[in-house]
Amino acid sequence: MGDTSHHADDTLHRRGLMFILSSPSGAGKTTLSRMLLAKDAEIKLSVSATTRPPRPNEVDGVHYHFVTEAEFDRMVEEDDFYEWAHVFGHRYGTPKGKIRAALKEGQDFLFDIDWQGTQQLYQKDQQDVVRVFILPPSIEELHRRLKGRATDSTNVINARMERARAEISHWDGYDYVIINDDVNVCFDKVHAILEAERMKRARQTGLIPFVRGLMG
Ligand SMILES: Nc1ncnc2c1ncn2[C@@H]1O[C@H](COP(=O)(O)OP(=O)(O)OP(=O)(O)O)[C@@H](O)[C@H]1O
Numbered sequence: 097m098g099d100t101s102h103h104a105d106d107t108l109h110r111r112g113l114m115f116i117l118s119s120p121s122g123a124g125k126t127t128l129s130r131m132l133l134a135k136d137a138e139i140k141l142s143v144s145a146t147t148r149p150p151r152p153n154e155v156d157g158v159h160y161h162f163v164t165e166a167e168f169d170r171m172v173e174e175d176d177f178y179e180w181a182h183v184f185g186h187r188y189g190t191p192k193g194k195i196r197a198a199l200k201e202g203q204d205f206l207f208d209i210d211w212q213g214t215q216q217l218y219q220k221d222q223q224d225v226v227r228v229f230i231l232p233p234s235i236e237e238l239h240r241r242l243k244g245r246a247t248d249s250t251n252v253i254n255a256r257m258e259r260a261r262a263e264i265s266h267w268d269g270y271d272y273v274i275i276n277d278d279v280n281v282c283f284d285k286v287h288a289i290l291e292a293e294r295m296k297r298a299r300q301t302g303l304i305p306f307v308r309g310l311m312g
């Protein structure tokens with residue numbers, strides 16, 4: 097064994113990444129997001145603001161910041177959003193918060209956002225963005241999942257099903273595409289992507305001094 101004074105853990109600073117999960121409504125991105133947050137302590141959810149009313153199990157400030165139309169207007173005027181979009185008759189936006197500074201410090205962020213938000217984030221910050229699209233195994237299964245979730249009225253479910261094909265058409269704007277058939281298998285793939293992206297050379301900003309140390 098050689099000199100351990102340049103231990104990798106002390107040296108290898110890494111830039112954080114913006115990990116985006118998108119899918120047609122009901123394909124399972126929120127389920128996968130929650131699994132990822134429970135399993136991986138290094139990634140934090142970017143909590144969006146929305147004008148949609150909360151579902152029964154949703155907590156303000158945890159799953160979304162639930163805001164009024166007037167509050168959303170104010171946030172837009174004050175340039176508080178990285179991106180925002182109209183989705184299913186409501187507005188949703190990613191608050192800027194301290195994301196940029198935290199990325200520099202190595203913090204990873206998870207975004208459960210649609211294709212419009214993905215395009216906007218990618219245009220602003222290509223180097224930090226990793227785009228993952230989740231597909232359902234079939235349209236029938238997508239419908240079953242939306243009904244089985246039992247959080248939305250029949251009208252809302254029908255509207256989301258009507259939009260599903262249009263949303264799926266954006267699949268080619270993503271770096272990775274995964275079919276969510278068995279949720280555990282799908283989750284392992286999502287996590288493997290995150291782990292691999294963390295090791296990209298460009299993200300490992302501490303590599304240069306580390307390699308210099310190795311070369312003596
Ligand atoms: N692989 C799977 N097999 C069976 N059911 C699943 C699977 N993945 C997710 N589900 C179930 O499907 C329903 C929809 O999942 P989820 O809420 O995660 O979808 P979503 O893509 O986030 O939808 P939305 O965009 O509407 O928020 C939930 O009841 C969830 O438990």
Ligand SMILES: Nc1nc2c(ncn2[C@@H]2O[C@H](COP(=O)(O)O)[C@@H](O)[C@H]2O)c(=O)[nH]1
Pocket residue numbers: 118119120121144145148179180181183184188189190208209210211212213214
């Ligand atoms: N462009 C953005 N899309 C967002 C954001 N937060 C959530 N979403 C997407 O909206 C739909 C519907 O979500 P739901 O919670 O009402 O089912 C879904 O595709 C989300 O990914 C955001 O900040 N910006």
